[in-house]
Amino acid sequence: DAGITQSPRYKITETGRQVTLMCHQTWSHSYMFWYRQDLGHGLRLIYYSAAADITDKGEVPDGYVVSRSKTENFPLTLESATRSQTSVYFCASSEYRGRNSPLHFGNGTRLTVT
């Protein structure tokens, strides 16, 4: 089915470990985004990508790395996980920049860092 899928849905990891969250979309949308959702902060942008091989920082990029070698995939890596990165992570995509196009979100990945 067309859409945007995230994996895994739930992940528990230990402090200091590397963990990668996967995001795949089938719409061929140009733009992809990673947000984290924390109580009291709403959703905050971590990184975004305008196209394959083009990425840019959002509000809270520290401690995260992204890549986009293919249009449909946008993995997010925590190189050395910390407890403050315990959060729900949402991937999203949209067609156009700056236009009236909404973001379409995946179902989220709940990450716990112990």
Add this chain to the structure above:
Amino acid sequence: AQKVTQAQTEISVVEKEDVTLDCVYETRDTTYYLFWYKQPPSGELVFLIRRNSFDEQNEISGRYSWNFQKSTSSFNFTITASQVVDSAVYFCALKETSGSRLTFGEGTQLTVNP
């Protein structure tokens, strides 16, 4: 810098009551887009509506209506005759045409009690 404020953290109503969720935004752009998303208890983010800054007409969709007032930088959302299924976190968001990122408010938790 763009900012979205949802001053109501939590609202609780009884079924069939009308409820209005407030959203106030800040932006320097003259052209921008406003969105509302719903996040039910299952966790996914569901797009509800978008509005561009040149269109100040109010919109109604079934029991939902949106009041956009540029003069007060507000984009309020009203649910008429609320139902238990309306219980969710609602997010207001802003996208400037000068950028591609969507900035979210902190969300309003709406609880509709039977």
